[in-house]
Amino acid sequence: MKKVSVLLANGFEEIEALGTIDILRRAEIQVQTVSIHSHREVTGAHQIQVTAEKVFEEVDFSQVDVLVLPGGMPGAKNLNEHEGVKRVLKDFAAQDKYIAAICAAPMVLGGLNLLDGKKATCYPGFEPELIGAKITDKPVVTDGKIITGKGPGLVFDFALDLVEKIAGIATRQEVQEGLLL
Template identity: 40%
Template sequence: MPSALIVLAEGVEEIEAVTQIDVLRRAGVDVTVAATVSKTVTCARGVRLLADTHLDEITDQIFDLITLPGGMPGAEHLRDSSNLIKMLQAQMSADRWLGAICATPAVALLPHGLLTGRQATCYPAFQSALAQDPHCQLVDAAVVCDGNLITSQGPGTAQVFALTLVEILCGQQVRQQITTDMLTDLR
C-alpha cells in the first residue's frame, strides 16, 4: 500500500488539505497527517483540523509521497519548519514524490532550491516569483508534473491535483474509479 504524508501548519488552505486527505484515503493510500506545531491546526478560513501526529515524531519515516497544502500564512509556516525542509530535501534526493499546491511551490519550495531545474505552477498571485527565478520554469496549468514533483494552482484545482496524486501512487484505473465514485466526471 502506498504511503503519503500531508503536512499541516497554522493557516493552510483547508480545501486543499482535506481534499488531498480524503481523495488519497478513498484510493487506499496510507495517509499520515502531521502538523508542524500543534496537532490542532486552525486553517486559513477558520476551520480546525486535527492531525494524526506531530511532524517531529516522524522525521525518520519514509513516505512514497509528501504533499503540502497551500494557503497563507500556512505556506510561510511550512517554509519555516526546518524538520519539514530536511524531509523534503531527502524526498527529492531519493527521487520520491513531492506535491505542493497554491502558494507552497513559490513560498515554501522555491526559497529552499526545491524547484531548481523544474517546471512548476502555483497560485496566480505567486506566479511572478516562479517566473522571475532563473532556475525554475513557470507553467500556467492546473497541475504540472515534472519528474517526481507535482504542483498545482489552488483551491479550485485541489480535486484534480489529488486525483493526479492517486494516479501516480495507485494507477490510472484507481484514479478513474475514484473519479466515478465521487461523481467528478459528471457535467
C-alpha cells in the same frame, strides 16, 4: 503500500488539505496528517480547526513515500519557515521521492531550489517565489517527482493526479467516477 504525509501548518488552505486527504483515502492510500507544530491542533486559513494524527517530531519520514504541502496563507509561509520541513523536503528530493505542493506551497520548493529547471504552477502572484522554475498556467504539473497544483478550485485535479502516480490510472478512474467527475 505507499504512505503519504500531509503537512499541516496554521493557516493552511482547508479545501486543499482536506480535499486531498479525502480523495487519497477514497483510493485506499495510506495517509497521515502531520502538524508541523508541537501540538496536534491546527487551524486553517478560514478558522477551521483540525486535529492532526501526528506531530512532526513523531514521524519517521524514512517510512513515508510522498509528502503533500497544502497552500493557504499564512500556512505556506509557516511551512517555509520550518527548518525540519525544509530538511525533509531536501531528503525527499535527494531520494527521488514524490513531493506535491499546491497553491502558495510551491514557494517552499522554490526557496530550496527544488524547482530549478522544472515545470511548475502555483497560485497567481506566487510565481516569483518559484525560483528556477519554468512557470506554466496548467492546473496541475508533474515534472519528475515534483507535482504542483494551481489552487483550491483545482484540488480534484491535483489529488487525482496524486492518486494516479501512487496507485495507477485504473484507481484514479474508479475514484473519479465515484466522485461523479
